[in-house]
Amino acid sequence: MPTFALYNLKGGVGKTAASVNLAYLSAADGKKTLLWDLDPQGAASYYFQVETAGKNEFKKILSGNLPVKEIIRESAFENLWIIPSDMSSRHADLLLDEQKQSRKKLKSFLHELKGFDHIFMDCPPGLSILHENVFLAAGWVLMPNIPTTLSILSFDKVIRFFEENNIEQEKIKCFFSMVDHRKNLHHEIMQKFYRDGxxxxxxxxxxSDVEKMGTYRQPLFEFANSGYAATCFRDLWNEIKKKCL
Ligand SMILES: Nc1ncnc2c1ncn2[C@@H]1O[C@H](COP(=O)(O)OP(=O)(O)OP(=O)(O)O)[C@@H](O)[C@H]1O
Ligand SMILES: [Mg+2]
Incomplete structure (x- = not known):
């Protein structure tokens, strides 16, 4: 069961846009797909127009009072299910810290979700115990990076964190996001990193089609299927399938 975490230490780099569109493409391939919105901001849940039914679900799952399977919601799309975010996940670090085997909690929940072909996790930005859980649980950590100096700085920090905590760096697959072709800096940084492989x-x-997802509250393909942005996400998904599946 391949599991993909859309992650970056840095905020606002396109994690949610990618989670929503890649999960949609996975489901459109006929794969039974689950998107787990781990971010209390709830942007992925918002795009899929899925609301939480109960309160404190994340807290209840962590304390063992609610099986994770019970909070899965249907989406409007075939083969695609969502675990929506809820505000208790903002205390995820505190809640996890109280647990035994606190680094491997999320991994054990993913085991309970057997039956899905692909699982995507939309992560909040940061580098906390929740993120360590994500790194250990996910088969692949997909990391969007804007080609700027600060984004690369956070990329270096993440790589160092993996090294220091003995987590397989091979799990990380980076891609550039929000690339602006008018900016020389974007070109220069991309060339350098492509050289490094x-x-x-x-x-x-x-x-702008990606931004419009917020207006339509839908994945890109539902309102701009023949546009360039849709082509770029399809290319990205095809490359991920080739390299990760
Ligand atoms: N390729 C893109 N082109 C234009 N706008 C984009 C693109 N990708 C994302 N955006 C816009 O940038 C903003 C941040 O994107 P998104 O929410 O996907 O980032 P994020 O990394 O998930 O942010 P956060 O760290 O807050 O969770 C959103 O308003 C989104 O619509
Ligand atoms: Mg996000």
């Missing part, structure tokens, strides 16, 4: 070839440019 760390990044996937496919990338997501800065395109």
């Amino acid at each position: 760390v990044f996937l070839k496919s990338y997501i440019p800065y395109l």
Whole structure:
């Protein structure tokens, strides 16, 4: 069961846009797909128009009072299910810290979710015990990076964190996101990293169709299926399938 975490230490780099569109493409391939919205901001749940039914679900799961399977919601799309975010996940670090085997809690929940072909996790930004859980649980850590100096700085910090905590670095697959072709800096950084072979070839440019997902509250393919942004996400998903499945 391949599991993909959309993650970056840095905020606002396109994690949620990628989680929503890649999960949609996975489901469109006919794969039974689950998207777990781990971010209390709830942006992925918002895009899929899925609301939480109960309160404190994340807290109840962690304390063993609610089986994770019970909080799965249907989406409007075939083969696609969502675990929506809820506000108790903002205390995820405190809640996890109280647990035994606190680094491997999420991994044990994913075991309970057997039956899905692909699981995607939309992560909040940061580098906490929740993120350590994500790194240990996910088969692949997909990391969107805007090609700027600060984004690369956070990329270096994540790599160092993996090294220091003996987590397999091979899990990390980076791709460039929100690329602006008018900016020389973007080109220079992309060329350097492509030379090093760390990044996937496919990338997501800065395109207004991606922003419009917030207006339509839908994955890109539902309102701009023939546009360039949709082509870029399809290329990215095809490359991920080739390299990770
Ligand atoms: N390729 C893109 N082109 C244009 N706008 C984009 C693109 N990707 C994302 N955006 C916009 O940038 C903002 C941040 O994107 P998104 O929410 O996907 O990032 P994030 O990394 O999940 O952020 P956070 O760290 O807050 O969870 C959103 O308003 C989104 O619509
Ligand atoms: Mg997000």
